[in-house]
Amino acid sequence: MNKIFTLLLLVLIVASCMEKKEVELRVLQFNIWQEGTKVDNGYNAIIDEIVSTKAxxxxxxxxRNYDGSNLATRLVASLKEKGxxxxxxxSQDTGILSKYPIVxxxxxxxxxxxxxxxxxxxxxxxxxxxAFYSAHLDxxxxxLYLPRGYDGSTWEKLDAPITDLNAIKEANLASKRDDAIRVFIADAKKEEKKGRLIILGGDFNEPSHRDWVNENRNKYDHNGAVIDWHNTIELEKAGYTDTxxxxxxxxxSHPGFTYPADNPLVDLNKLAWSPEADDRDRIDFIFYKPDVKLELKEVSIHGPNGSVARNKRIVETTQDPFILPLDVWPTDHKAVLAVFNLKKQ
Incomplete structure (x- = not known):
């Protein structure tokens, strides 16, 4: 009997040690569309979806911190009510929630x-x-609207799609997106030298160069354009990985579209910025700096499996993995959920 007890004790000790050496880390990138105010019961839906993801x-x-409020305080209190x-x-424009203490x-x-x-x-x-970064780029x-025949600042329809790569790149770099990413890369480099792990999540308002490729140049109203989108290239050059x-x-097979998401509770004219085009794109990302202590296990799209294209609601037939909403979806974007193993050395 004593031998059995000793064996069980050893098993528990080993299991405890293994547990301490590896922790599951669930990371969610979530555009909450003006704090959920654009959808009936949107704020409560944000809370429910955060709980469901176990992020x-x-x-x-x-x-936005509307009317002098503090969204961070509201979110923490609402989640506390649910245990x-x-x-x-x-914060302003971008924010961070964490189950772990913010130093x-x-x-x-x-x-x-x-x-x-x-x-x-x-x-x-x-x-x-x-070092965790939340981005909402310009x-x-x-x-991304130019090849689809729309202006990228007024969203007015153009006389014709713009597919000249130099013109597209020039317009893209007229934004402040590259400025923000340049600041991130420089700061994260300093944090990495201090031995810190780096994760970046955000709505980039810009696609990935890995999505506008030769194989789909005539799909999704790319109109033949194969584009090296600036910021995902710069992140890869700096050693970051798109989860x-x-x-x-x-x-x-896995386009991973995150915008525009179909939201059945919202009128189509509030979801489609270029109503005569198919502007489905992947503009929400989670990037990380590879490290022996950080192992990516899985990633999925969190949100409805429907999108909006040419002013119609459509159901995606791709092979993308979806985690469907509980009930009300609070936003016009889909979220991204990445699951890591965090290992102690």
Whole structure:
């Protein structure tokens, strides 16, 4: 009997040690569309979806703090009412929620004249510090609309699609998106030198060069354009990995569209910015810097499996993995959920 007890005790000790050496880390990128105010019961739906994902780190876009409120305080209190402890600090445009203590937070790229922002937090995950960044990049000069025959700042229909690559790249770089990403790369390099892990989540308002490829040049109103979109290229040059394309490298079978999402509770004219075009794209991302302590396990699209194209609601027939909403979906974007193993060395 004593031998059995001793054996069981050893098993429990080994299991406990293994548990301490590896932690599942669930990261959610979530554009909450003006704090859920565009959808009936949208704020409560944000809370419900956060709970359902079991997310540990959440990068929020479109934080507004309406009427002098503090969204961070509201979210933490609402989640507490449901029995979940999260940490958050007041921010603008972008925000961060964490199940783990926030050591420090700053507006790394502060919002100015509505040209996007990046919020940064240092988060202590059981003794490992993660530099977590939430980005909502400039929505103006949104060059993805040009090949589709729409202006990227006024969304007025053009006389014809613009497919000249130099013109598209020039318009793209007229935005502040590249400025924000340049600031991120420089700051994250410093954090990496301090031994910190780096994760970036955000609504980029710009596609990936891995999605506008030769194989789909005549799909989704690309109109023959194969485009090296600037910011995803710069991130890859700096050593960052796009979680979705790491797991699903084929943009034909797994396009991973995150915008525009079909939201059945919202009128179509509020969902379609280029109503005569198919402007489905993947503009919401989670990037990370590969490290022996951080292993990507899985990634999925969180949200409805429907999209909007040419002013119609359509159901996607791709092979993308979806985590469908519980009930009310609070936004016009789809979210991205990446699951990592965080290992202690």
């Amino acid at each position: 540990d780190l959440i990068a929020l876009s479109e934080v 979940f402890t999260y940490y958050s600090q007041k 420090n937070q700053e507006a790394l790229y502060p919002v100015k004249d509505d040209h996007g922002s990046i919020t940064k937090a240092l988060i202590d995950v059981n003794g490992t510090t993660i 929505y103006l000069n949104c060059a 979705y394309r790491e797991i699903f490298p084929n943009p034909i």
